[in-house]
Amino acid sequence: MQNSDEILNWYQTFTPSQEQRKSWYGSVAQIYDRVRPKYPPEFLDRAIEVAKIPATGKILEVGCGPGTATIGLAQMGLSIVALEPSLETYSVACQNLAAYPNVEIINTNFEEWESESRTFDAVIAATSWHWVAPEHKHTKAASLLKDSGSLILLWNTAMQPPLHIFEDLTEVFDRYIPALAKYKYPETALSEVRIFASSAMGSGLFSELREESRSHQINYSIDDYLQLLTTYSPCIALSPECRHELLGQLREILAQTCGDRIPLAYLSAFHVASLTSCTNA
Numbered sequence: 001m002q003n004s005d006e007i008l009n010w011y012q013t014f015t016p017s018q019e020q021r022k023s024w025y026g027s028v029a030q031i032y033d034r035v036r037p038k039y040p041p042e043f044l045d046r047a048i049e050v051a052k053i054p055a056t057g058k059i060l061e062v063g064c065g066p067g068t069a070t071i072g073l074a075q076m077g078l079s080i081v082a083l084e085p086s087l088e089t090y091s092v093a094c095q096n097l098a099a100y101p102n103v104e105i106i107n108t109n110f111e112e113w114e115s116e117s118r119t120f121d122a123v124i125a126a127t128s129w130h131w132v133a134p135e136h137k138h139t140k141a142a143s144l145l146k147d148s149g150s151l152i153l154l155w156n157t158a159m160q161p162p163l164h165i166f167e168d169l170t171e172v173f174d175r176y177i178p179a180l181a182k183y184k185y186p187e188t189a190l191s192e193v194r195i196f197a198s199s200a201m202g203s204g205l206f207s208e209l210r211e212e213s214r215s216h217q218i219n220y221s222i223d224d225y226l227q228l229l230t231t232y233s234p235c236i237a238l239s240p241e242c243r244h245e246l247l248g249q250l251r252e253i254l255a256q257t258c259g260d261r262i263p264l265a266y267l268s269a270f271h272v273a274s275l276t277s278c279t280n281a
Helices: 004-008 018-023 026-035 041-050 070-075 087-096 137-143 163-176 186-202 222-229 240-257
Strands: 058-062 079-083 103-106 120-126 145-156 206-221 261-275
Touching (some): 004 186, 041 206, 041 261, 070 087, 070 103, 087 103, 163 240, 186 261, 222 240
Parallel strands (some): 058 079, 058 120, 079 103
Antiparallel strands (some): 145 261
């Protein structure tokens, strides 16, 4: 596992500049929307329950993507301001959420957004908090919360096939994208995302950290699995030629190993931290 500093500054690995981060997923926005897993409604319900968000609560979502969590939150009737820096991904989110007047989507990032004195019952980031520069994110999140507000970090970890299948792919991964060549057991993936919650607690601005997780098993077609890989940052960073070679070699192995479909596993996890009572005093 990487050390804490490497994980907290992960966003710099592929996108050292803020402008790169804004557009990073633009080229795969439609694919991301189709193949990345959504958050189960009962999981979102539980996170909102633990955070004690009222039924008419106001939510700020940081990096909403195509609406992966936003749709489920909107269906609860929550009032949502959703920030998405990628123009292409913002456009997909607008299409996906057009039926929900309780959602306002803004094409900007958390760092640059001006709240105009609005405050929220929760600041939520769904597999996006690692993209926010760490220098001021806890201070800004705290300043946007009501006195009883919460920071809610939602995560879907990377989807992986069973170890015996993964081992057949390791040589190809190692050749093209070494960052994906090591199998991560669920406890390792959970401990890595927990670092971001620990960092929030270390800021002194939040307290009463609560964590829950759910494991999922799902079957994907080989085509969808390969498309899923193209939405992960190490694959986005490849040249088109290398990406084509990678996917072709993986397809050959998987056709022999799995046939048409591949079983995948991942975790959904949330961390809820309450605003320290004296923060906004």
